[in-house]
Each structure stands twice: as structure tokens, then as C-alpha cells.
Amino acid sequence: MQPSAAERRPRSFDRVLSSMCTEPHPAARRAAERFLASNPGDPATYGTIAELEREAVAALAEITGLAHTLGGDAADVSSHGYVTAGGTESNIQAVRSARERADVVDPVVVAPDSAHFSFHKAASVLGVELRTVPTDGDGRVDVDAVAAAIDDAALVVAVAGSTEYGRVDPIPALADLAVDADVPLHVDAAWGGFHLPFSGHDWGFAVDGVETVTIDPHKVGRAAVPAGGLLARDPATLDALAVDTPYLETASQASLTGTRSGAGVASAVAATDALWPDGYRREHERAMELATWFADELRGRGLGVVDPELPLVAFDLPRATFEGLRERGWRLSRTGADEARVVVMPHVTRESLSAFLDDLDELR
Ligand SMILES: Cc1ncc(COP(=O)(O)O)c(C=O)c1O
Numbered sequence: 001m002q003p004s005a006a007e008r009r010p011r012s013f014d015r016v017l018s019s020m021c022t023e024p025h026p027a028a029r030r031a032a033e034r035f036l037a038s039n040p041g042d043p044a045t046y047g048t049i050a051e052l053e054r055e056a057v058a059a060l061a062e063i064t065g066l067a068h069t070l071g072g073d074a075a076d077v078s079s080h081g082y083v084t085a086g087g088t089e090s091n092i093q094a095v096r097s098a099r100e101r102a103d104v105v106d107p108v109v110v111a112p113d114s115a116h117f118s119f120h121k122a123a124s125v126l127g128v129e130l131r132t133v134p135t136d137g138d139g140r141v142d143v144d145a146v147a148a149a150i151d152d153a154a155l156v157v158a159v160a161g162s163t164e165y166g167r168v169d170p171i172p173a174l175a176d177l178a179v180d181a182d183v184p185l186h187v188d189a190a191w192g193g194f195h196l197p198f199s200g201h202d203w204g205f206a207v208d209g210v211e212t213v214t215i216d217p218h219k220v221g222r223a224a225v226p227a228g229g230l231l232a233r234d235p236a237t238l239d240a241l242a243v244d245t246p247y248l249e250t251a252s253q254a255s256l257t258g259t260r261s262g263a264g265v266a267s268a269v270a271a272t273d274a275l276w277p278d279g280y281r282r283e284h285e286r287a288m289e290l291a292t293w294f295a296d297e298l299r300g301r302g303l304g305v306v307d308p309e310l311p312l313v314a315f316d317l318p319r320a321t322f323e324g325l326r327e328r329g330w331r332l333s334r335t336g337a338d339e340a341r342v343v344v345m346p347h348v349t350r351e352s353l354s355a356f357l358d359d360l361d362e363l364r
Contacts, residue, residue: 013345013347014347014352015328015329015330015331015352015356016331016345016347016348017330017331017332017342017343017348017352017356018331018332018333018341018342018343019331019343019345020163020190020191020219020220020343020345021218021219021225021345022219022220022222022345022346022347023222023346023347024222024223024224024267024271025222025223025267025270025271025274025275027270027271027273027274028222028223028224028267028268028270028271028274029224029267030270031263031266031267031269031270032223032224032263032264032266032267032270033263034266035048035049035052035262035263035265035266035267036262036263037262038262038265038266039259039260039262040052040053040083040260040261040262040265041253041255041257041258041259041260042248042250042259043250044248044249044250045249046262049262049265049266052262052265052266052269053078053082053083053265054077054078055269056083056217056227056229056265056268056269056272057077057078057080057081057082057083057229057231058077059268059269059272059273059276060081060215060217060229060231060268060272061077061080061081061231062276063193063194063197063204063215063272063276063280064189064193064204064205064213064215064231065204065205065206066080066081066204066205066213066231066233068205068206069205069206069233079235079238080231080232080233080235080238081229081230081231081232081238082229082230082238082254082255083217083227083228083229083260083264083265083268084226084228084229084230084255084256085226085228085256085257085260085261085264086190086216086218086225086226086227086228087116087118087188087190087191087214087216087219087228088116088118088121088228089228089230089255089256089257090188090190090214090215090216090228090229090230091116091118091119091122091157091186091188091190091214092118092121092122092125092126092256093230093241093254093255093256094122094155094186094212094214094230094237095109095119095122095123095126095128095155095186096122096126096240096241096256097212097232097237097238097240097241098154098155098184098186098212099126099128099154099155100240100241101154101184101236101237101240102154102155104152104154106129107126107128107129107154107155108128108129108131108152108153108154109122109123109128109129109130109131109153109154109155109156109157110131110133110146110149110150110153110155110156110157111130111131111132111133111156111157112132112133112134112135112140112141112146112157112158112159112162112169113132113133113134113135114135114139114140114141114159114162114163114164114165114167114169115132115157115159115162115188116159116162116163116188116190119157128154131149131153133145133146133148133149135167138167139162139164139165139167139306140167140168140169140170141158141159141169141170141174143170143173143174143177146174146177147177150177150178150181150183151181153181153183154183154184155183155184155185155186156174156177156178156183156184156185156186157185157186157187157188158171158174158185158186158187158188159187159188160187160188160189160192160193160196160201160203161188161189161190161191161192161193161195161196161310161312163191164314164335164336164341165306165309165312165314165335165341166191166192166308166309166310166311166312166343167309167310168192168196168199168201168203168309168310171185171187171201171202171203171207171210172202172207174209175207175208175209175210176209178209179208179209184209184211184212185209185210185211186210186211186212186213186214187203187204187210187212187213187214188214189203189204189213189214189215190214190215190216190219190228191216191219191220191343192220192310193213193214193215193216193220193221193229194215194217194219194220194221194280194283194284195220195280195284195287195288195310195311196310197277197280197281198277198280198281198284198285199284199288199310205231205233210233211232211233211234211237212230212231212232212233212237213229213230213231214228214229214230215228215229215231216228216229217229217264217267217268217271217272218264218268219345220280220283220345220346221268221271221272221275221280222271222275222346223264223267223268223270223271223272224263224264224267225264226261226264227261227264227265227267227268228264229268238254239254241254241255241256242254283346284311287311287344287345287346287348288308288310288311290311290344290348290349290350290353291308291310291311291312291313291344292308293350293353294313294342294344294353294357295307295308295313295315297353297357298313298315301357301360301361301364303315303316303317304316304339306339308344311343311344312341312342312343312344313341313342313344314335314339314340314341314342315339315340315341315342316339316340317339317340319338321360321363321364322334322340324359324363325356325359325360325363328359330356330359342356
């Protein structure tokens with residue numbers, strides 16, 4: 001007989017190597033449990049979680065450099081973003097706002113072919129054309145191809161930490177193009193956003209022309225699922241998303257979903273309180289060191305490896321070995337080009353990667 005839902009255990013992260021979710025920080029777990037039934041979508045009823053959402057947005061504004069551009073005016077930061085259900089909602093909303101504000105008959109969104117599939121959902125749901133442009137041999141968008149495609153665009157998308165290779169597009173160059181063409185630039189840092197403040201890249205609101213950013217606390221931020229983030233330089237971005245909410249005691253709502261997760265919001269605040277900036281910096285350094293070591297180990301075994309720019313390692317692996325590793329319980333996934341990919345998330349350790357390499361050696 002199947003155990004009941006209450007008796008079942010979630011999968012352990014021990015052998016999970018390809019997920020962008022991870023073990024929540026202990027403080028995030030506790031906060032999530034306290035706010036399981038609070039709805040940030042109804043702030044006039046659930047005041048505490050609404051206040052926590054302002055704190056979450058303030059923390060994300062710090063991390064993405066928005067707070068700095070606002071001159072530290074954190075009091076007003078809630079008109080610049082909200083806690084979404086994840087990267088998909090944030091990306092859909094960035095596209096939706098750009099579509100509303102562009103006010104053209106056939107809106108076009110220009111995005112690299114490395115962009116997450118959530119942009120395909122956005123295009124389908126919103127009836128916009130997704131014009132994909134190629135990436136170069138190293139997985140970053142071809143800036144000349146963007147220049148050739150940008151003229152009639154409602155939005156240009158850059159990826160800061162691509163899902164398959166962890167690559168960061170040349171955001172300053174894309175922002176220059178966007179400013180010249182008077183088109184907003186959206187940066188998808190859903191996964192990369194908690195690494196990038198420490199990696200030396202120019203990526204967030206410090207770059208003129210970056211108008212919106214996706215950054216997910218429920219990935220490297222170590223909040224509970226679901227906790228995504230959408231941030232905007234200009235409050236008009238959120239205004240364009242707002243609809244009237246006649247039966248609530250607040251006038252309007254900019255989020256895509258109605259009822260939202262109080263657990264996600266509260267845990268995002270708890271995780272960022274505990275980890276920003278030093279904890280995230282330490283994790284970035286640990287994960288990069290581990291990714292570099294792992295890449296060297298794979299190269300030492302004669303496997304082709306994509307050099308990690310952020311802590312994500314893609315590498316050549318024969319299909320039979322890949323299947324053998326999956327059978328041994330390793331949760332590993334493949335890129336579109338058929339490489340294996342390992343995302344060095346906070347739960348991935350030197351010990352787990354060494355055990356993985358032992359299994360790999362046995363199977364080859
Ligand atoms: C770069 C990027 N953007 C967006 C998403 C979608 O995020 P979510 O699955 O939280 O909706 C992902 C998910 O892996 C991602 O890697």
C-alpha cells in the first residue's frame with residue numbers, strides 16, 4: 001500500500017546535480033512554515049506578509065543594484081517590484097509590461113536562443129513575436145545579431161546565467177544598443193542573480209538601459225519554493241501591469257497570480273536576512289571553486305568540458321554512461337546539444353561530486 005501523503009518524504013538532495021532548486025536555509029524553512037496560509041495578494045487582510053514583501057523587494061533591490069540607483073530610498077521600493085511565483089512569472093510579466101507600454105500592433109521581443117523557455121510561454125500567452133537571435137560559439141548572445149534585430153522591438157532580453165551553460169550575455173553592450181534604439185532591456189538573472197554581485201560582471205541596474213530584472217530567491221537565494229522576483233527601474237513598469245481589484249480593500253494588483261505564497265515571501269526575507277551579503281559571497285566562492293575543480297577532474301578524464309563562468313559545468317558524456325549514472329540515482333540532465341550539465345547548487349559538495357566521479361569511472 002502507498003504511504004499517505006503525510007508519511008512520504010521529499011527526495012533528498014544528495015544525488016541531485018541538475019536542479020536549480022536547493023535545500024532552503026533553516027531560517028527560511030522556519031519562516032515559510034509560519035506563513036503557509038498568509039496571502040500577499042490581499043495586503044489589506046494580511047498586513048504582516050505585505051510588510052515582509054516590502055522587505056523582500058528591498059533586499060532584492062540591494063542585490064540587483066536598484067537600491068543604489070534610487071539613492072537608498074528604500075521606503076518607496078515596493079512600487080519597483082514584487083515576489084513572483086518564480087522566473088517564469090517574472091519573465092512573463094516583464095514581457096507583458098513591455099508589450100503594454102510599447103503600444104504597437106505586433107509587438108516583438110528579441111531574445112538570445114539561450115533564453116529560458118519561459119519566454120516562449122510569454123510569447124504564446126501574450127501574443128507577441130519572439131525573435132530569437134543566435135549565441136556565439138561560447139554561448140553568449142551575438143551582439144551584432146541583436147543590433148540587426150532591435151529596431152522595431154518592444155523589449156530586448158539578456159540572460160545573466162543561462163540555464164544550460166551558466167553564461168552571462170555582454171549586458172553593457174546590449175544596454176548601449178537598447179538605449180540607442182529606445183527599447184527597454186530585461187535581464188533574466190533568475191538563477192545567476194545571487195552569484196553575480198560577487199562575480200565581477202556588469203549585469204544589474206548599475207548598467208544604464210537595464211529596465212527590469214528577474215532574480216529568484218527560490219534558487220541560489222535559498223528561500224522556499226515558490227519565491228521569484230521581478231524588479232523594475234521605473235514604477236511605470238508595474239503600473240502597466242496593475243488591474244483594478246474591486247472586491248479587495250486595496251485598489252489594484254500588479255501580480256499575475258491572485259493568491260500568492262506567503263511562505264515564499266517570508267522565507268525570501270529570512271534567507272536574505274541571514275545570507276546577504278557575506279553568506280551569498282561565501283557560497284559563490286565555494287561553488288566556483290568546486291565547479292572549477294570538477295571541470296578539471298572531467299578534463300583529466302579526457303572529457304570535453306565547457307569552461308564554467310558561473311558554477312554550472314556542461315560536459316560531453318556518452319549517452320550510455322549518462323543513463324548508467326541516472327540508474328545509480330544521480331539526477332543529471334542534458335543540454336539541447338546533448339552535453340551533461342551539473343549545477344553546483346548549495347547542496348552540491350566535494351563529497352557528492354567525488355562519489356559521482358567514482359561512479360563515472362566505474363561506468364566508463
Ligand atoms: C535563466 C532562467 N530563467 C527562468 C527560469 C524559470 O524559473 P522558474 O522555473 O522558477 O519559473 C529558469 C529556470 O531554471 C532559468 O534558469
